[in-house]
Amino acid sequence: MNKRQLIRSATALACAALAAGLVQAQDFPPKKPVTMVVGFAAGGAADAAARLIAKKLGENVGQTVVVDNKGGAGGNIAHQFTAKGPADGSLLLFGSIGPLTIAPHLMKVGYDPFKDLAPVSGGVNFPNVLVVHKGVGAKTLAEFVALSKKPGAKVEFASTGAGSASHLAGELFNQQAKIDMVHVPYKGGAPALQDLLGERIASYFAAPPTAMPHVEAGKLIPLATTGPKRPAYLPNIPTVAESGYPGFEALNWYAFVAPGKTPAPILDRWNVEIVKVLNDPEVKKALEAHGLTPQPTTRAELTTFMKKEDAKWSAIVKERNIKAN
Structure with a gap:
């Protein structure tokens, strides 16, 4: 292949990638109702937060966002479900600290949090x-x-x-x-x-x-x-x-993730919309009334945070010889 053909090939690939990105971006919001999965039963703090956010999110993007409670196994069932779900932007998970950064070091969970799930934005946190x-x-x-x-x-x-x-x-x-x-x-x-x-x-x-x-x-x-x-x-x-214990920190946190193969342009759009909701004064006030602190992040910030938490808790699991039930 000569130099001119190489240039044409590279240009064609770049144009194809750009076109694909534009098509994917145009697919937002999804044409079907969006499901927000929660790994715990209705009525708890996670469910209350998810429903507050889902309602405002649906209003902002002009599409129904339905909360789907899939409790069981400490939230792992919901994370397994999402990891294998449709990667078209119609599925979000209100993921939590346990299944995302602790459980994988205790048992076979059926998913890799850093490969089968894609970070979207931080959600909320609260201390014990x-x-x-x-x-x-x-x-x-x-x-x-x-x-x-x-x-x-x-x-x-x-x-x-x-x-x-x-x-x-x-x-x-x-x-x-x-x-x-x-x-x-x-x-x-x-x-x-x-x-x-x-x-x-x-x-x-x-x-x-x-x-x-x-x-x-x-x-x-x-x-x-x-x-x-x-x-x-x-x-x-x-x-x-x-x-007396400087540096001690053990927060409960929830973050938004999606199926791992969801296109980056769609994940970016969801990040923008979720951050907008978490920064909304009325939503913040409602979440804080439940004892929850909004934690909006970029996708990169969430990845860094999850990796830091993963390293921290895996070390504790090993040192304390923690076993699953």
Whole structure:
């Protein structure tokens, strides 16, 4: 092939790529209703956030966005479903920390978060709050750690399941505080909270909306929150980091991803629309009322964040020898 033919070939390929990109961009929004998959049952924090965002998203793009709850296996079922779903822009997943960066290090999940799913935008985040019942006898994190270090002490902490965000928050604290709390997994927040209130377990890294009504009623004592700073709705509860463990951070987070083969122009368009919704003052106010902080990002920022979280939690899984249920 001579030089002129090479130039013609390269030009033709460039034009074809540009045309394909334009066609893909014109396919937005999809001509059929969009499905937003949520890996947890209706009624929880993830579902509430997804429905708020989906409603506004549909209004903005002029297409129906339907929330589809596919609970089970800690959210992994929803992630498996999305990884194998249509890659035409009609399917989004409100993915979460567990299935995206923790579960793959504990079990065979049937998908690769970095190959079978494509990042779109960050969604929301919230810290856990470490709460204890009154019988524990600790009113501060320092007192709780001192109790945990007493000879023969067997202090338990509840979670919503092995590999969940609440479980890994406890294991990270075990590592940094050099204690050995015993992990007790539950099948959800409700049974964990019930046993804590019944004083059958000492502590629980709980979601604030779950725990705070009982704190306000004087039934539970909050020791610390697990985020990098105090959330605006919990100004009087110190963080673990400011209580003697600098750098401690264990946030729950949800992010938007799509099937891995979804064309980049469509992913870019969804990013623009989702970021617009998360920055909408009314949506932000509604999410914050649920104890959720909007976390809009670029696609590249989400990829970097997920890789950082993946490395962090895989190290904890190995060091603490965490196993799946």
